[in-house]
Amino acid sequence: MFNFxxxxxxxxxxxVNQFEILRKNLIxxxxxxxxxxxxxxxxxxVSYFVSKGLxxxxxxxxxxxxxxxxxxxxxxxxxxxxxxxxxEPAVFNIDVLEDAEVVVITKAFMEQALDICPDFGxxxxxxxxxxxxxxxxxxxxxxxxxxxxxxxxxxxxxPDLTLRIPQMMIASYLGVTPESLSRVRKALAQKHFRPxx
Amino acid sequence: xxxxxxxxxxxxxxxxxxxGFRVFNYIPKGGITQKRIxxxxxxxxxxAYNFPPSTSGHLRGVxxxxxxxxxxxxxxxxxxxxHYDSSGNSGVINPGDVQWMTxxxxxxxxxxxxxxxxxxxxxxxxxxxxxxxxKKDKSVAPHYQAITHSNMGKLLLDDNAGEVxxxxxxxxxxxxxxxxxTPINLFDIKLHAGANFEVSIPQNHNTALLIINGSVTVNNDxxxxxxxxxxxxxxxxxxxxxxxxxxxxxxxxxxPIDEPIVSYGPxxxxxxxxxxxxxxxxxxxxxxxxD
Numbered sequence: 001m002f003n004f005x006x007x008x009x010x011x012x013x014x015x016v017n018q019f020e021i022l023r024k025n026l027i028x029x030x031x032x033x034x035x036x037x038x039x040x041x042x043x044x045x046v047s048y049f050v051s052k053g054l055x056x057x058x059x060x061x062x063x064x065x066x067x068x069x070x071x072x073x074x075x076x077x078x079x080x081x082x083x084x085x086x087x088e089p090a091v092f093n094i095d096v097l098e099d100a101e102v103v104v105i106t107k108a109f110m111e112q113a114l115d116i117c118p119d120f121g122x123x124x125x126x127x128x129x130x131x132x133x134x135x136x137x138x139x140x141x142x143x144x145x146x147x148x149x150x151x152x153x154x155x156x157x158x159p160d161l162t163l164r165i166p167q168m169m170i171a172s173y174l175g176v177t178p179e180s181l182s183r184v185r186k187a188l189a190q191k192h193f194r195p196x197x
Numbered sequence: 198x199x200x201x202x203x204x205x206x207x208x209x210x211x212x213x214x215x216x217g218f219r220v221f222n223y224i225p226k227g228g229i230t231q232k233r234i235x236x237x238x239x240x241x242x243x244x245a246y247n248f249p250p251s252t253s254g255h256l257r258g259v260x261x262x263x264x265x266x267x268x269x270x271x272x273x274x275x276x277x278x279x280h281y282d283s284s285g286n287s288g289v290i291n292p293g294d295v296q297w298m299t300x301x302x303x304x305x306x307x308x309x310x311x312x313x314x315x316x317x318x319x320x321x322x323x324x325x326x327x328x329x330x331x332k333k334d335k336s337v338a339p340h341y342q343a344i345t346h347s348n349m350g351k352l353l354l355d356d357n358a359g360e361v362x363x364x365x366x367x368x369x370x371x372x373x374x375x376x377x378x379t380p381i382n383l384f385d386i387k388l389h390a391g392a393n394f395e396v397s398i399p400q401n402h403n404t405a406l407l408i409i410n411g412s413v414t415v416n417n418d419x420x421x422x423x424x425x426x427x428x429x430x431x432x433x434x435x436x437x438x439x440x441x442x443x444x445x446x447x448x449x450x451x452x453p454i455d456e457p458i459v460s461y462g463p464x465x466x467x468x469x470x471x472x473x474x475x476x477x478x479x480x481x482x483x484x485x486x487x488d
Binding site: 155159160162163182185186187188189190191192193194195 | 262263283284338461462463473476477479480481482483484485486488
Protein backbone atom coordinates (compact mmCIF):
# COMPACT_ATOMS: atom_id res chain seq x y z
CA MET A 1 0.00 0.00 0.00
CA PHE A 2 2.95 2.30 0.74
CA ASN A 3 4.03 2.21 -2.93
CA PHE A 4 0.52 3.20 -4.01
CA UNK A 5 0.48 6.06 -1.54
CA UNK A 6 3.87 7.23 -2.79
CA UNK A 7 2.68 6.92 -6.37
CA UNK A 8 -0.46 8.97 -5.73
CA UNK A 9 1.47 11.64 -3.86
CA UNK A 10 4.04 11.89 -6.63
CA UNK A 11 1.60 12.00 -9.54
CA UNK A 12 -1.68 13.38 -8.19
CA UNK A 13 -2.83 16.16 -5.86
CA UNK A 14 -4.01 13.62 -3.24
CA UNK A 15 -2.32 14.46 0.05
CA VAL A 16 -1.48 12.34 3.11
CA ASN A 17 -4.73 13.12 4.95
CA GLN A 18 -6.86 12.42 1.92
CA PHE A 19 -5.04 9.15 1.39
CA GLU A 20 -5.78 8.13 4.97
CA ILE A 21 -9.50 8.44 4.20
CA LEU A 22 -9.18 6.57 0.90
CA ARG A 23 -7.07 3.84 2.46
CA LYS A 24 -10.10 2.52 4.38
CA ASN A 25 -11.68 1.30 1.17
CA LEU A 26 -8.53 -0.05 -0.43
CA ILE A 27 -7.45 -3.65 -0.40
CA UNK A 28 -3.98 -4.92 -1.25
CA UNK A 29 -3.37 -8.46 -2.33
CA UNK A 30 -0.31 -10.67 -2.53
CA UNK A 31 -0.44 -12.78 -5.64
CA UNK A 32 1.66 -15.77 -6.62
CA UNK A 33 3.13 -16.22 -10.07
CA UNK A 34 0.60 -17.98 -12.28
CA UNK A 35 -2.48 -16.64 -10.48
CA UNK A 36 -5.30 -15.80 -12.91
CA UNK A 37 -7.10 -12.58 -12.01
CA UNK A 38 -9.49 -12.39 -14.90
CA UNK A 39 -10.67 -14.70 -17.66
CA UNK A 40 -11.94 -13.46 -20.98
CA UNK A 41 -15.75 -13.50 -20.95
CA UNK A 42 -16.09 -12.93 -17.21
CA UNK A 43 -17.40 -9.73 -15.74
CA UNK A 44 -15.41 -7.69 -13.26
CA UNK A 45 -15.69 -4.31 -11.59
CA VAL A 46 -12.08 -3.93 -10.47
CA SER A 47 -8.74 -2.93 -11.92
CA TYR A 48 -5.31 -3.24 -10.34
CA PHE A 49 -2.38 -1.03 -9.45
CA VAL A 50 0.87 -3.01 -9.36
CA SER A 51 3.02 -2.16 -6.32
CA LYS A 52 5.45 -4.99 -6.91
CA GLY A 53 5.86 -7.77 -9.44
CA LEU A 54 4.50 -8.19 -12.95
CA UNK A 55 1.06 -8.79 -14.47
CA UNK A 56 -0.06 -9.05 -18.07
CA UNK A 57 -3.24 -8.80 -20.13
CA UNK A 58 -3.59 -11.09 -23.12
CA UNK A 59 -6.02 -12.72 -25.49
CA UNK A 60 -6.08 -16.18 -27.01
CA UNK A 61 -6.88 -16.64 -30.69
CA UNK A 62 -8.82 -19.53 -32.18
CA UNK A 63 -5.65 -21.61 -32.36
CA UNK A 64 -4.95 -21.02 -28.67
CA UNK A 65 -2.05 -18.68 -29.41
CA UNK A 66 -1.42 -15.92 -26.86
CA UNK A 67 -1.35 -12.28 -27.91
CA UNK A 68 -0.03 -10.06 -25.15
CA UNK A 69 -1.75 -6.67 -25.03
CA UNK A 70 -0.03 -5.14 -22.03
CA UNK A 71 2.54 -5.82 -19.35
CA UNK A 72 2.07 -4.16 -15.97
CA UNK A 73 5.25 -3.96 -13.90
CA UNK A 74 5.64 -1.72 -10.84
CA UNK A 75 3.60 1.52 -10.90
CA UNK A 76 1.42 0.40 -13.82
CA UNK A 77 -2.35 0.04 -13.82
CA UNK A 78 -4.03 -2.90 -15.49
CA UNK A 79 -7.67 -3.83 -16.05
CA UNK A 80 -10.32 -4.55 -18.60
CA UNK A 81 -12.20 -1.31 -19.32
CA UNK A 82 -14.79 -3.17 -21.33
CA UNK A 83 -15.96 -4.94 -18.22
CA UNK A 84 -15.17 -2.36 -15.54
CA UNK A 85 -16.71 0.65 -17.29
CA UNK A 86 -19.23 -0.89 -19.71
CA UNK A 87 -20.35 -3.89 -17.68
CA GLU A 88 -19.69 -6.19 -20.61
CA PRO A 89 -17.78 -9.48 -20.57
CA ALA A 90 -14.02 -9.01 -20.29
CA VAL A 91 -12.04 -9.05 -23.51
CA PHE A 92 -8.73 -9.84 -21.84
CA ASN A 93 -7.25 -12.48 -19.60
CA ILE A 94 -5.12 -11.07 -16.80
CA ASP A 95 -2.56 -13.15 -14.94
CA VAL A 96 0.53 -12.84 -12.78
CA LEU A 97 3.99 -13.35 -14.32
CA GLU A 98 6.03 -12.60 -11.18
CA ASP A 99 4.90 -12.81 -7.55
CA ALA A 100 3.10 -9.51 -7.06
CA GLU A 101 1.57 -7.05 -4.62
CA VAL A 102 -1.39 -5.23 -6.10
CA VAL A 103 -3.92 -2.67 -4.93
CA VAL A 104 -7.47 -3.47 -6.00
CA ILE A 105 -9.01 -0.40 -7.63
CA THR A 106 -12.79 -0.23 -7.50
CA LYS A 107 -15.19 2.25 -9.05
CA ALA A 108 -16.02 3.29 -5.48
CA PHE A 109 -12.37 4.26 -4.93
CA MET A 110 -12.32 6.40 -8.07
CA GLU A 111 -15.57 8.10 -7.07
CA GLN A 112 -14.41 8.71 -3.52
CA ALA A 113 -11.05 10.04 -4.75
CA LEU A 114 -12.87 12.52 -7.00
CA ASP A 115 -15.16 13.48 -4.17
CA ILE A 116 -12.36 14.13 -1.71
CA CYS A 117 -9.97 15.66 -4.23
CA PRO A 118 -11.68 17.14 -7.29
CA ASP A 119 -8.28 17.77 -8.90
CA PHE A 120 -7.76 14.01 -8.98
CA GLY A 121 -10.04 14.16 -12.03
CA UNK A 122 -7.33 16.04 -13.92
CA UNK A 123 -4.87 13.28 -13.26
CA UNK A 124 -7.40 10.66 -14.24
CA UNK A 125 -7.96 12.46 -17.54
CA UNK A 126 -4.20 12.63 -18.06
CA UNK A 127 -3.99 8.90 -17.36
CA UNK A 128 -6.75 8.23 -19.89
CA UNK A 129 -5.10 10.36 -22.56
CA UNK A 130 -1.77 8.71 -21.88
CA UNK A 131 -3.35 5.31 -22.22
CA UNK A 132 -5.09 6.29 -25.47
CA UNK A 133 -1.88 7.80 -26.82
CA UNK A 134 -0.06 4.60 -25.96
CA UNK A 135 -2.71 2.44 -27.64
CA UNK A 136 -2.73 4.64 -30.76
CA UNK A 137 1.01 4.41 -30.98
CA UNK A 138 0.80 0.67 -30.52
CA UNK A 139 -1.78 0.29 -33.30
CA UNK A 140 0.34 2.41 -35.60
CA UNK A 141 3.48 0.41 -34.84
CA UNK A 142 1.67 -2.92 -35.28
CA UNK A 143 0.35 -1.82 -38.67
CA UNK A 144 3.23 0.14 -40.06
CA UNK A 145 6.52 -0.36 -38.24
CA UNK A 146 9.31 -2.88 -38.70
CA UNK A 147 10.04 -5.47 -36.04
CA UNK A 148 13.14 -3.48 -35.05
CA UNK A 149 11.16 -0.26 -34.57
CA UNK A 150 8.64 -2.13 -32.41
CA UNK A 151 11.44 -3.65 -30.33
CA UNK A 152 13.12 -0.25 -29.86
CA UNK A 153 9.78 1.16 -28.67
CA UNK A 154 9.37 -1.77 -26.31
CA UNK A 155 12.74 -1.33 -24.61
CA UNK A 156 12.01 2.36 -24.16
CA UNK A 157 8.64 1.63 -22.53
CA UNK A 158 9.69 -1.41 -20.52
CA PRO A 159 13.50 -1.18 -20.15
CA ASP A 160 14.00 -4.07 -17.75
CA LEU A 161 11.41 -6.54 -18.98
CA THR A 162 13.99 -8.08 -21.31
CA LEU A 163 15.57 -9.39 -18.07
CA ARG A 164 12.29 -10.54 -16.54
CA ILE A 165 10.31 -12.38 -19.20
CA PRO A 166 11.10 -14.94 -21.88
CA GLN A 167 11.76 -13.79 -25.44
CA MET A 168 8.60 -15.46 -26.68
CA MET A 169 6.46 -13.15 -24.54
CA ILE A 170 8.22 -10.10 -25.93
CA ALA A 171 7.65 -11.48 -29.42
CA SER A 172 3.97 -12.03 -28.60
CA TYR A 173 3.63 -8.42 -27.41
CA LEU A 174 5.41 -7.13 -30.52
CA GLY A 175 3.30 -9.25 -32.86
CA VAL A 176 6.34 -10.95 -34.40
CA THR A 177 7.65 -14.51 -34.29
CA PRO A 178 10.35 -15.36 -31.74
CA GLU A 179 12.67 -16.02 -34.71
CA SER A 180 12.04 -12.55 -36.06
CA LEU A 181 12.78 -11.04 -32.62
CA SER A 182 16.04 -13.02 -32.51
CA ARG A 183 17.01 -11.60 -35.90
CA VAL A 184 16.29 -8.08 -34.64
CA ARG A 185 18.46 -8.58 -31.56
CA LYS A 186 21.21 -10.17 -33.62
CA ALA A 187 21.19 -7.26 -36.08
CA LEU A 188 21.36 -4.76 -33.20
CA ALA A 189 24.29 -6.68 -31.71
CA GLN A 190 26.07 -6.64 -35.06
CA LYS A 191 25.62 -2.87 -35.11
CA HIS A 192 26.63 -2.17 -31.51
CA PHE A 193 28.91 -4.98 -30.23
CA ARG A 194 32.57 -3.95 -30.17
CA PRO A 195 34.36 -6.96 -28.70
CA UNK A 196 37.89 -5.62 -29.06
CA UNK A 197 37.51 -1.89 -28.52
CA UNK B 198 41.51 -15.91 16.57
CA UNK B 199 38.78 -14.80 14.16
CA UNK B 200 35.66 -15.26 16.20
CA UNK B 201 32.45 -16.63 14.78
CA UNK B 202 29.79 -14.01 14.08
CA UNK B 203 27.08 -16.47 13.11
CA UNK B 204 26.46 -19.96 11.82
CA UNK B 205 23.64 -20.09 9.33
CA UNK B 206 21.91 -23.40 8.67
CA UNK B 207 21.08 -24.54 5.17
CA UNK B 208 18.06 -22.53 3.93
CA UNK B 209 14.78 -24.43 4.19
CA UNK B 210 14.10 -24.43 0.49
CA UNK B 211 16.13 -24.77 -2.65
CA UNK B 212 15.33 -22.61 -5.66
CA UNK B 213 15.80 -23.55 -9.29
CA UNK B 214 18.09 -21.52 -11.52
CA UNK B 215 16.76 -22.41 -14.94
CA UNK B 216 16.02 -26.13 -14.78
CA GLY B 217 19.60 -27.27 -14.23
CA PHE B 218 20.70 -25.84 -10.90
CA ARG B 219 18.89 -26.65 -7.67
CA VAL B 220 20.47 -24.15 -5.33
CA PHE B 221 20.41 -22.98 -1.76
CA ASN B 222 21.16 -19.27 -1.56
CA TYR B 223 23.37 -18.01 1.29
CA ILE B 224 24.42 -14.55 0.05
CA PRO B 225 22.81 -12.04 0.03
CA LYS B 226 20.46 -13.09 2.77
CA GLY B 227 19.31 -11.79 6.15
CA GLY B 228 22.21 -10.12 7.90
CA ILE B 229 24.66 -11.15 5.20
CA THR B 230 24.31 -8.18 2.91
CA GLN B 231 26.51 -7.59 -0.10
CA LYS B 232 28.20 -4.82 1.85
CA ARG B 233 28.83 -7.00 4.91
CA ILE B 234 30.44 -9.78 2.88
CA UNK B 235 32.11 -7.61 0.20
CA UNK B 236 33.71 -8.42 -2.22
CA UNK B 237 31.38 -11.43 -2.42
CA UNK B 238 27.98 -10.62 -3.88
CA UNK B 239 26.14 -13.89 -4.18
CA UNK B 240 26.60 -17.50 -3.14
CA UNK B 241 24.43 -20.26 -4.52
CA UNK B 242 25.13 -23.85 -3.52
CA UNK B 243 23.76 -26.76 -5.48
CA UNK B 244 24.14 -29.25 -2.63
CA ALA B 245 24.64 -32.79 -3.97
CA TYR B 246 21.53 -33.68 -5.91
CA ASN B 247 20.83 -36.59 -8.23
CA PHE B 248 19.52 -35.35 -11.53
CA PRO B 249 17.80 -38.09 -13.52
CA PRO B 250 19.14 -38.84 -17.00
CA SER B 251 18.00 -36.25 -19.53
CA THR B 252 15.58 -37.57 -22.06
CA SER B 253 14.88 -36.62 -25.66
CA GLY B 254 18.05 -34.57 -26.00
CA HIS B 255 16.92 -31.84 -23.59
CA LEU B 256 19.86 -30.45 -21.62
CA ARG B 257 19.04 -28.91 -18.25
CA GLY B 258 20.57 -25.54 -17.54
CA VAL B 259 20.16 -21.80 -17.83
CA UNK B 260 19.55 -20.20 -21.19
CA UNK B 261 21.16 -16.99 -22.45
CA UNK B 262 21.53 -14.28 -19.83
CA UNK B 263 23.82 -11.28 -19.29
CA UNK B 264 26.29 -10.30 -16.59
CA UNK B 265 28.13 -7.02 -16.06
CA UNK B 266 30.34 -5.44 -13.43
CA UNK B 267 31.58 -8.51 -11.53
CA UNK B 268 32.98 -12.04 -11.79
CA UNK B 269 31.26 -15.41 -11.56
CA UNK B 270 33.21 -18.26 -10.02
CA UNK B 271 31.84 -21.74 -10.59
CA UNK B 272 33.31 -24.49 -8.45
CA UNK B 273 32.40 -27.99 -9.66
CA UNK B 274 32.49 -30.81 -7.12
CA UNK B 275 30.31 -33.32 -8.97
CA UNK B 276 28.75 -33.25 -12.43
CA UNK B 277 29.87 -31.22 -15.44
CA UNK B 278 28.65 -27.99 -16.98
CA UNK B 279 29.14 -26.75 -20.52
CA HIS B 280 29.11 -23.02 -21.17
CA TYR B 281 28.96 -20.76 -24.22
CA ASP B 282 29.29 -16.99 -24.49
CA SER B 283 28.70 -14.07 -26.82
CA SER B 284 32.39 -13.78 -27.70
CA GLY B 285 32.36 -17.27 -29.17
CA ASN B 286 34.03 -18.96 -26.21
CA SER B 287 32.86 -22.30 -24.91
CA GLY B 288 34.13 -24.97 -22.58
CA VAL B 289 33.32 -27.58 -19.98
CA ILE B 290 33.74 -27.28 -16.22
CA ASN B 291 34.53 -30.75 -14.90
CA PRO B 292 34.48 -32.05 -11.32
CA GLY B 293 37.39 -30.61 -9.37
CA ASP B 294 37.70 -27.65 -11.73
CA VAL B 295 36.81 -24.00 -11.33
CA GLN B 296 35.76 -21.47 -13.92
CA TRP B 297 36.53 -17.88 -13.05
CA MET B 298 34.64 -15.64 -15.47
CA THR B 299 35.18 -11.90 -15.45
CA UNK B 300 32.02 -10.40 -16.94
CA UNK B 301 33.56 -6.91 -16.75
CA UNK B 302 31.83 -4.56 -19.18
CA UNK B 303 29.24 -7.14 -20.20
CA UNK B 304 28.80 -10.63 -21.56
CA UNK B 305 25.98 -12.97 -22.55
CA UNK B 306 26.35 -16.61 -21.66
CA UNK B 307 24.45 -19.82 -21.10
CA UNK B 308 25.25 -22.85 -18.98
CA UNK B 309 23.94 -26.39 -19.42
CA UNK B 310 24.65 -29.80 -18.01
CA UNK B 311 27.41 -31.24 -20.18
CA UNK B 312 25.97 -33.74 -22.65
CA UNK B 313 27.57 -36.98 -21.48
CA UNK B 314 26.84 -36.16 -17.80
CA UNK B 315 23.27 -35.19 -18.72
CA UNK B 316 22.66 -38.48 -20.54
CA UNK B 317 23.71 -40.52 -17.54
CA UNK B 318 22.40 -38.16 -14.87
CA UNK B 319 23.71 -38.61 -11.33
CA UNK B 320 25.10 -36.51 -8.52
CA UNK B 321 25.55 -32.81 -9.20
CA UNK B 322 27.27 -30.59 -6.66
CA UNK B 323 28.48 -27.08 -7.43
CA UNK B 324 28.97 -23.63 -5.97
CA UNK B 325 28.54 -20.38 -7.81
CA UNK B 326 30.10 -17.38 -6.14
CA UNK B 327 29.88 -13.85 -7.51
CA UNK B 328 32.84 -11.58 -6.80
CA UNK B 329 32.56 -7.82 -7.17
CA UNK B 330 34.95 -5.77 -9.26
CA UNK B 331 36.23 -2.42 -8.03
CA LYS B 332 34.86 0.57 -9.93
CA LYS B 333 38.09 1.03 -11.89
CA ASP B 334 37.88 -2.52 -13.27
CA LYS B 335 34.16 -2.84 -13.99
CA SER B 336 34.74 -2.10 -17.65
CA VAL B 337 37.49 -4.60 -18.38
CA ALA B 338 36.92 -6.83 -21.40
CA PRO B 339 35.19 -10.11 -20.46
CA HIS B 340 37.55 -13.06 -20.03
CA TYR B 341 37.95 -16.43 -18.39
CA GLN B 342 40.39 -18.26 -16.24
CA ALA B 343 39.97 -22.00 -16.54
CA ILE B 344 41.37 -23.33 -13.30
CA THR B 345 41.80 -27.08 -13.26
CA HIS B 346 42.30 -29.34 -10.30
CA SER B 347 45.85 -29.99 -11.51
CA ASN B 348 46.94 -26.34 -11.65
CA MET B 349 45.58 -25.31 -8.25
CA GLY B 350 48.05 -24.70 -5.45
CA LYS B 351 48.26 -27.78 -3.24
CA LEU B 352 48.93 -27.95 0.46
CA LEU B 353 49.17 -31.49 1.78
CA LEU B 354 48.46 -31.57 5.49
CA ASP B 355 50.77 -33.45 7.84
CA ASP B 356 49.94 -36.98 8.95
CA ASN B 357 47.76 -37.52 5.90
CA ALA B 358 45.11 -35.28 7.49
CA GLY B 359 43.88 -33.98 4.17
CA GLU B 360 44.69 -31.33 1.57
CA VAL B 361 43.92 -27.78 0.59
CA UNK B 362 43.45 -26.84 -3.05
CA UNK B 363 44.23 -23.18 -3.37
CA UNK B 364 42.02 -21.62 -6.05
CA UNK B 365 42.92 -18.01 -5.23
CA UNK B 366 45.14 -16.26 -2.71
CA UNK B 367 47.75 -18.05 -0.68
CA UNK B 368 48.23 -20.34 2.25
CA UNK B 369 51.66 -20.84 3.79
CA UNK B 370 53.23 -19.36 0.67
CA UNK B 371 51.36 -21.69 -1.69
CA UNK B 372 49.53 -19.60 -4.27
CA UNK B 373 46.34 -20.21 -6.17
CA UNK B 374 46.32 -19.68 -9.94
CA UNK B 375 43.41 -17.19 -10.08
CA UNK B 376 44.27 -13.60 -10.91
CA UNK B 377 41.99 -11.44 -8.82
CA UNK B 378 41.31 -7.70 -8.93
CA THR B 379 41.31 -7.36 -5.15
CA PRO B 380 42.91 -9.61 -2.52
CA ILE B 381 40.88 -12.82 -2.24
CA ASN B 382 41.42 -16.27 -0.77
CA LEU B 383 39.39 -19.19 -2.03
CA PHE B 384 40.37 -22.57 -0.60
CA ASP B 385 38.88 -26.00 -1.22
CA ILE B 386 39.69 -27.76 2.05
CA LYS B 387 39.39 -31.54 2.26
CA LEU B 388 39.84 -33.02 5.74
CA HIS B 389 39.85 -36.61 6.90
CA ALA B 390 37.88 -37.48 10.03
CA GLY B 391 39.72 -36.27 13.11
CA ALA B 392 42.00 -33.89 11.18
CA ASN B 393 42.97 -30.54 12.66
CA PHE B 394 43.73 -27.60 10.42
CA GLU B 395 44.68 -24.02 11.12
CA VAL B 396 44.76 -21.17 8.65
CA SER B 397 45.74 -17.54 8.86
CA ILE B 398 43.56 -14.92 7.12
CA PRO B 399 44.19 -11.15 7.20
CA GLN B 400 42.13 -9.47 9.91
CA ASN B 401 40.40 -7.04 7.57
CA HIS B 402 39.15 -9.76 5.21
CA ASN B 403 35.45 -10.58 5.24
CA THR B 404 35.59 -14.31 5.80
CA ALA B 405 33.19 -17.24 5.63
CA LEU B 406 33.07 -21.02 5.35
CA LEU B 407 30.58 -23.20 3.56
CA ILE B 408 30.48 -26.79 4.75
CA ILE B 409 30.07 -28.71 1.50
CA ASN B 410 30.21 -32.15 3.12
CA GLY B 411 30.74 -33.49 6.60
CA SER B 412 30.89 -31.52 9.80
CA VAL B 413 33.62 -29.47 11.47
CA THR B 414 34.20 -27.88 14.84
CA VAL B 415 35.32 -24.29 14.33
CA ASN B 416 37.78 -22.61 16.69
CA ASN B 417 37.41 -25.47 19.14
CA ASP B 418 34.06 -23.93 19.95
CA UNK B 419 31.05 -24.40 17.69
CA UNK B 420 30.03 -27.22 15.40
CA UNK B 421 29.26 -26.30 11.81
CA UNK B 422 27.20 -29.10 10.35
CA UNK B 423 26.83 -30.13 6.73
CA UNK B 424 25.63 -27.34 4.41
CA UNK B 425 25.90 -24.65 7.08
CA UNK B 426 27.59 -21.31 6.49
CA UNK B 427 29.95 -19.74 9.00
CA UNK B 428 30.48 -15.99 9.01
CA UNK B 429 33.48 -14.62 10.94
CA UNK B 430 34.02 -11.31 12.65
CA UNK B 431 36.88 -9.19 11.37
CA UNK B 432 38.66 -9.42 14.70
CA UNK B 433 41.57 -11.81 14.42
CA UNK B 434 43.65 -13.78 11.98
CA UNK B 435 43.44 -17.46 12.85
CA UNK B 436 40.76 -20.01 12.11
CA UNK B 437 40.95 -23.55 13.49
CA UNK B 438 39.00 -26.45 12.07
CA UNK B 439 38.58 -29.92 13.47
CA UNK B 440 36.92 -32.44 11.17
CA UNK B 441 34.30 -34.35 13.14
CA UNK B 442 34.01 -36.58 10.10
CA UNK B 443 35.36 -36.70 6.55
CA UNK B 444 34.67 -33.11 5.42
CA UNK B 445 34.91 -30.73 2.50
CA UNK B 446 34.92 -27.03 3.33
CA UNK B 447 35.03 -23.99 1.07
CA UNK B 448 36.78 -21.02 2.64
CA UNK B 449 36.28 -17.62 1.10
CA UNK B 450 37.84 -14.39 2.28
CA UNK B 451 38.46 -11.04 0.70
CA UNK B 452 39.40 -7.47 1.34
CA PRO B 453 36.18 -5.41 1.36
CA ILE B 454 35.73 -3.07 -1.58
CA ASP B 455 34.69 0.21 0.02
CA GLU B 456 32.47 1.49 -2.78
CA PRO B 457 28.68 1.76 -3.21
CA ILE B 458 27.01 -1.38 -4.54
CA VAL B 459 23.93 -1.10 -6.73
CA SER B 460 22.66 -4.48 -7.90
CA TYR B 461 19.94 -5.21 -10.37
CA GLY B 462 19.62 -8.88 -11.25
CA PRO B 463 22.68 -9.80 -13.29
CA UNK B 464 24.26 -6.33 -13.16
CA UNK B 465 26.29 -4.96 -10.26
CA UNK B 466 27.45 -1.37 -10.57
CA UNK B 467 28.11 1.63 -8.30
CA UNK B 468 25.14 3.86 -9.17
CA UNK B 469 21.51 3.61 -10.33
CA UNK B 470 22.49 5.49 -13.48
CA UNK B 471 25.08 2.85 -14.33
CA UNK B 472 22.43 0.15 -13.86
CA UNK B 473 20.09 1.94 -16.29
CA UNK B 474 22.96 2.22 -18.74
CA UNK B 475 23.77 -1.49 -18.33
CA UNK B 476 20.15 -2.45 -19.06
CA UNK B 477 20.11 -0.19 -22.10
CA UNK B 478 23.44 -1.56 -23.37
CA UNK B 479 22.13 -5.10 -22.96
CA UNK B 480 18.89 -4.26 -24.80
CA UNK B 481 20.78 -2.65 -27.66
CA UNK B 482 23.06 -5.64 -28.21
CA UNK B 483 26.25 -4.09 -26.83
CA UNK B 484 27.04 -7.34 -24.99
CA UNK B 485 26.89 -9.18 -28.32
CA UNK B 486 24.49 -11.90 -29.34
CA UNK B 487 24.08 -15.52 -28.37
CA ASP B 488 21.46 -17.92 -29.73
